[in-house]
Amino acid sequence: MDSAAPEQVVFDGFAQEHRADPYPRYRALREATPLYRHPVGVHLMTRYHDCAAALQEPKWARADENGFNPFAPEVKREHLPFLWLDPPDHTRLRGLVSKAFTPRMVAGLRPLIQKTVDELLDAALKVGEVDLIESFAYPLPLTVICDMLGVPREDHHLFGGWSTVLARGADPGLLLPPEDLTARARAMQDGKAYFQDLIAQRRAQPRDDLVSALAAVEEHGDLLSESELLNTCVMLLNAGFETTVSLIAHGTLALMRNPDQLALWRVTPDIARYTVEELLRYEPPVQLATRVAQGRLELAGHTFTSGDGIVLLLASANRDGEVFEDPDRLDITRYAGPTPAPAHLSFAKGIHFCLGTALARLEAEIALDALVRRAPRLELATEQLTYLENLSLRRMQALPVHLR
Ligand code: HEM
Numbered sequence: 268m269d270s271a272a273p274e275q276v277v278f279d280g281f282a283q284e285h286r287a288d289p290y291p292r293y294r295a296l297r298e299a300t301p302l303y304r305h306p307v308g309v310h311l312m313t314r315y316h317d318c319a320a321a322l323q324e325p326k327w328a329r330a331d332e333n334g335f336n337p338f339a340p341e342v343k344r345e346h347l348p349f350l351w352l353d354p355p356d357h358t359r360l361r362g363l364v365s366k367a368f369t370p371r372m373v374a375g376l377r378p379l380i381q382k383t384v385d386e387l388l389d390a391a392l393k394v395g396e397v398d399l400i401e402s403f404a405y406p407l408p409l410t411v412i413c414d415m416l417g418v419p420r421e422d423h424h425l426f427g428g429w430s431t432v433l434a435r436g437a438d439p440g441l442l443l444p445p446e447d448l449t450a451r452a453r454a455m456q457d458g459k460a461y462f463q464d465l466i467a468q469r470r471a472q473p474r475d476d477l478v479s480a481l482a483a484v485e486e487h488g489d490l491l492s493e494s495e496l497l498n499t500c501v502m503l504l505n506a507g508f509e510t511t512v513s514l515i516a517h518g519t520l521a522l523m524r525n526p527d528q529l530a531l532w533r534v535t536p537d538i539a540r541y542t543v544e545e546l547l548r549y550e551p552p553v554q555l556a557t558r559v560a561q562g563r564l565e566l567a568g569h570t571f572t573s574g575d576g577i578v579l580l581l582a583s584a585n586r587d588g589e590v591f592e593d594p595d596r597l598d599i600t601r602y603a604g605p606t607p608a609p610a611h612l613s614f615a616k617g618i619h620f621c622l623g624t625a626l627a628r629l630e631a632e633i634a635l636d637a638l639v640r641r642a643p644r645l646e647l648a649t650e651q652l653t654y655l656e657n658l659s660l661r662r663m664q665a666l667p668v669h670l671r
Pocket residue numbers: 349350351361412502503506507508510511514551552553556557612613614615616618619620621622623624626627
């Protein structure tokens with residue numbers, strides 16, 4: 268594609284018609300300009316090196332020195348989980364949560380993930396033609412995150428509803444209509460009220476779950492306040508659920524649309540890990556991240572001042588031809604072998620690097636590996652896919668497939 272002059276590129280990638288395939292838009296933008304001033308007043312970064320540099324620069328923060336965040340000016344700091352906080356609070360809270368949410372805990376979830384995958388696939392294969400989101404990609408991460416936190420089975424359905432609203436609410440607040448902002452605030456409130464009760468129960472009778480572990484952290488001194496604990500629980504639910512639904516659903520879709528790669532997976536042992544890495548690069552569940560300048564900063568040849576907001580288009584960075592060879596091609600061997608491709612940005616970088624990478628990878632590996640092996644005739648049932656309105660946590664509403 269020829270490069271267009273920056274002023275000729277109109278970026279309305281937030282519009283419905285681009286949701287199904289935003290990549291040609293990202294490409295046009297990336298090739299035309301490293302940074303695009305969006306009419307709402309923030310700059311979009313499109314290229315890999317600029318996005319990676321911003322993610323690793325502490326002065327590209329969540330809010331400016333006065334606590335102002337242009338993306339969510341209405342949200343009060345006390346309602347923010349550590350994903351949206353800067354050091355020193357971010358460092359303290361992330362450290363505490365990391366102590367409870369350990370690699371050992373994640374490894375211990377393997378049997379539950381395998382059992383859930385097997386049961387869901389048994390049921391779906393019996394039916395033959397299913398919505399893969401409803402029957403597989405959605406219930407798996409919901410079961411896993413709820414079990415990990417310690418939410419009883421009979422309450423899992425509540426979380427699906429809240430999380431869908433919160434996923435929409437993950438979009439920059441300045442782009443959301445008032446009714447979505449209200450729904451987001453209500454879902455947060457409901458989620459916190461739920462966890463308040465659950466925490467009280469686990470304090471009285473601790474169990475082997477993350478809520479009990481986090482409640483114990485709080486009890487030992489004043490390190491984690493009650494409201495920080497509640498914000499953390501709601502964030503873990505939200506961060507760990509819709510993202511993984513999207514990875515499994517988009518991963519399956521990408522494989523069905525690239526039958527040569529699907530066939531290659533079926534005949535290549537031990538490729539699941541590398542395939543998932545490539546699927547993360549190719550279809551990132553989190554399309555963008557936002558940052559705010561603390562002080563004067565240079566990026567992509569532009570000078571920013573305190574309080575300026577930038578949107579890092581992670582999904583565009585992952586398709587940057589300066590970094591990835593043949594970037595629009597799905598190549599499940601890209602991360603295999605002695606010289607793997609550079610790291611994608613789907614889990615971000617720097618101090619906010621995703622805390623749930625091990626869990627997300629484990630779930631996707633087990634789920635997709637079982638699916639491709641147990642459904643040898645896996646096929647897309649329709650090309651007409653409708654996408655949710657979400658900008659950041661992008662996914663289709665349903666994924667109709669033939670499994671037999
Ligand atoms: C495919 C699945 C996932 C993807 C693509 C993903 C992506 C991301 C990204 C891009 C960020 C950084 C956002 C930013 O810097 O603005 C992030 C942060 C985070 N993620 Fe994930 N995530 C996934 C799954 C999970 C899971 C399963 C959990 C936990 C159960 C989780 C927990 C977190 C937490 C706690 C943070 C905040 C880290 C911090 O601010 O220090 N994520 N994730």
